[in-house]
Amino acid sequence: MRLATGGCPHDMARRAARFPAPETRAKLAVSTAIGDGLALAEAVGARQAQGLASPAALCPVLLVRWPDGSRGTFPHVIERGKPSLIAVRTDGRRFFHQGLGDQDDVTALLAAPPPGQMP
Known part of the structure; x- marks a missing residue:
């Protein structure tokens, strides 16, 4: 059986246990996605699938300053087709x-050495 609960992007303990870069702050999920659905399911014996290629749907996201001066996030999900x-x-x-899928670009970005340390 499968259950969709909205995930846990705002639960740092769960992120640290499952995500490749849990400290990454640019996320598109609503602030109420704290993993409470997962906690309820686990309380009755459910468990999350292990061995997945990725525990989340990933895409490159930039932190941007909007024209009004506020800050926000901008997902780059359609540029790849250009x-x-x-x-x-x-x-x-x-x-x-760039011919690879969205999961591949974020995975490669997270695995790449920091700028200045690349060969």
Whole structure:
């Protein structure tokens, strides 16, 4: 049986246990997604699947300053279909092959050495 509960992106203990970079702060989930559905299911014996390629749906997200001065997040989910797109990090180096899927770009970004330490 499967149960969809909205996830746990705002539960730091669960994130630390399952996510590749739990300290990453740019997330699109609503602030009420704290894992309470998971906790209720676990209380009656349910368990989360293990061995998944990723415990979340990942996409590149930038922290941006909007024209009104406020700060927010901007997901990059449609740019990949644009011709001649080359994704680079802040040091201008390419970090993955854009022909791969969304999960692959975030996984490659999280696994890449910090800018300045790349060969």
